Amino acid sequence: MNRDMLLWDETLFREPVILELDHMPEQFLHRDTQLQSLVYSLKPAIRGMRPVNCLLSGPPGTGKTTAVMKVFEMMKDHSDKVIFVKINCQMDSTRFAVISRIYRKLFNIDPPSSGVAFRKLFEKITTRLIDQEKVLVVCLDDINYLFHEGHADEVMYSMRRAHEQYPGARIGVIAIVSDTGKLYRFDPKVGSVFLPEEIDFPRYNNGELQDIISTRVRLAFYPDVVPDEVRDLIVEHVDLNGDLRLGIDLLKRSGLNAERRASRSISKEDVEKAYESSRLLHLRHSIMSLTSDERTLLELIAKGSDPRTGELYSLFHEITGLGYTRFYDMVNKLDAAQYIDASFSGKGTRGRTRILKLRYQAEDILRCLER
Numbered sequence: 001m002n003r004d005m006l007l008w009d010e011t012l013f014r015e016p017v018i019l020e021l022d023h024m025p026e027q028f029l030h031r032d033t034q035l036q037s038l039v040y041s042l043k044p045a046i047r048g049m050r051p052v053n054c055l056l057s058g059p060p061g062t063g064k065t066t067a068v069m070k071v072f073e074m075m076k077d078h079s080d081k082v083i084f085v086k087i088n089c090q091m092d093s094t095r096f097a098v099i100s101r102i103y104r105k106l107f108n109i110d111p112p113s114s115g116v117a118f119r120k121l122f123e124k125i126t127t128r129l130i131d132q133e134k135v136l137v138v139c140l141d142d143i144n145y146l147f148h149e150g151h152a153d154e155v156m157y158s159m160r161r162a163h164e165q166y167p168g169a170r171i172g173v174i175a176i177v178s179d180t181g182k183l184y185r186f187d188p189k190v191g192s193v194f195l196p197e198e199i200d201f202p203r204y205n206n207g208e209l210q211d212i213i214s215t216r217v218r219l220a221f222y223p224d225v226v227p228d229e230v231r232d233l234i235v236e237h238v239d240l241n242g243d244l245r246l247g248i249d250l251l252k253r254s255g256l257n258a259e260r261r262a263s264r265s266i267s268k269e270d271v272e273k274a275y276e277s278s279r280l281l282h283l284r285h286s287i288m289s290l291t292s293d294e295r296t297l298l299e300l301i302a303k304g305s306d307p308r309t310g311e312l313y314s315l316f317h318e319i320t321g322l323g324y325t326r327f328y329d330m331v332n333k334l335d336a337a338q339y340i341d342a343s344f345s346g347k348g349t350r351g352r353t354r355i356l357k358l359r360y361q362a363e364d365i366l367r368c369l370e371r
C-alpha cells in the first residue's frame with residue numbers, strides 16, 4: 001500500500017458528522033405541527049403533572065425519533081422534575097429489557113440480573129418516583145418490535161397499573177410505531193386506558209425533501225461538491241423509498257465514491273453506485289440487532305427451505321438444538337419485525353401448520369446476513 005494514500009488530506013466533506021445517522025440535526029424542518037403536539041402533551045410534566053400519552057406513527061425515516069429527542073432536549077432545560085428514558089425496542093425487545101433500561105436510568109446501576117420479577121422492579125421504580133417527586137416520561141421507540149408474546153401489552157398495562165396501585169406515581173408514555181404496512185392493536189384492556197394523543201408522521205413530499213437534503217448538503221460538503229442534478233437524483237431516490245435515512249446515507253457514500261476517484265464533485269454515477277449499498281441500509285441495520293439463532297432461522301427461510309413451520313423446525317432444531325417453544329417465539333418475533341409474514345396457514349405432515357413468507361427479496365436478506 002502506498003503510504004501517501006492515508007496522508008492525502010483533500011476532502012469533499014466540510015463537516016462529516018452531519019452525515020452520520022445519529023447526528024441530531026440543528027435544523028429540523030417541516031415538523032412544526034408534530035413538535036407542537038408533542039410539547040403540548042408533555043408540558044404538564046414540567047409542572048409535576050402526569051403528561052398526556054402519545055402515539056407517534058409513520059413510515060421509517062420520517063423524523064419520529066428525532067422529534068422526540070428534540071422535545072426531550074428542550075424540556076430538560078426547563079425542569080429537573082422530569083426524567084426521560086428513551087428505549088430502543090429493537091435492541092431491548094422484551095418487557096424485562098425495557099424495565100431494566102428504566103431501572104438503570106433511575107438508580108444508575110444494573111438491576112439484579114436474575115430471580116427478580118418484572119413487577120418487583122416496577123414497584124421499585126414507582127416508589128423511587130414518588131419519593132423523589134419526579135415525573136417519568138418513557139419513550140418506547142419502534143414499539144412494534146415488542147409486539148410479540150404480549151410484551152408490549154404487558155409493559156403498557158404495568159404503566160397503567162402504576163397509577164392505580166401506587167397513587168402519586170406519575171408516568172407518561174410516548175409510543176412510536178414504525179408502520180411498515182401492518183396495523184397493530186394493543187390488547188383491549190390496554191387500549192381502553194392508553195388513550196393516546198395520536199401524532200402522525202407522513203412521508204415528506206418532494207419539496208420538503210429538497211429543503212431537508214439541500215440543508216444537509218450545504219452543511220456537510222464544501223461548495224460546488226454536489227451539483228443540482230446530483231441532489232435532485234438523491235431526492236428522487238428518497239421520494240420513491242420514503243426513508244430520509246436513505247438520502248443521508250447516499251450523500252455520504254457517493255461523497256466517498258467521488259473522493260476515491262479523486263474528483264472534486266459528485267457525479268450521478270457516484271450516486272447510482274452508492275445506491276446499491278444504501279438501499280439495504282435499513283435491512284442491514286435491523287438484521288444486526290438479531291441474535292445469532294434468529295439469524296439462523298431467517299437464513300433458513302431466505303434460503304428457501306420448506307416454508308412450513310413443522311419442517312422448518314426440524315432443520316432449525318438440527319442446527320441450533322433449540323426446542324419448539326423457542327422456535328415458535330422466534331417465528332413470532334420475525335413476523336412482528338416484518339421480515340416474514342406468518343399469517344398464512346396450510347396443511348403440514350402433522351395437521352395444520354403455518355406457512356412463512358419472506359417480505360424481502362431472498363438475496364437481499366442473504367446479502368445483509370453476511371454483511
Ligand SMILES: Nc1ncnc2c1ncn2[C@@H]1O[C@H](COP(=O)(O)OP(=O)(O)O)[C@@H](O)[C@H]1O
Nearest residue numbers: 021025028029060061062063064065066212244
Ligand atoms: N425534518 C428533518 N430535518 C432534518 N433531518 C431530518 C428530518 N427528519 C428526519 N431527519 C433525519 O433523518 C434520519 C431519520 O430520522 P428519524 O427521526 O430517525 O426517523 P424515524 O424515527 O421516523 O425512523 C435522521 O438522521 C434524522 O436526523
Ligand SMILES: [Mg+2]
Nearest residue numbers: 064065066141
Ligand atoms: Mg426512529
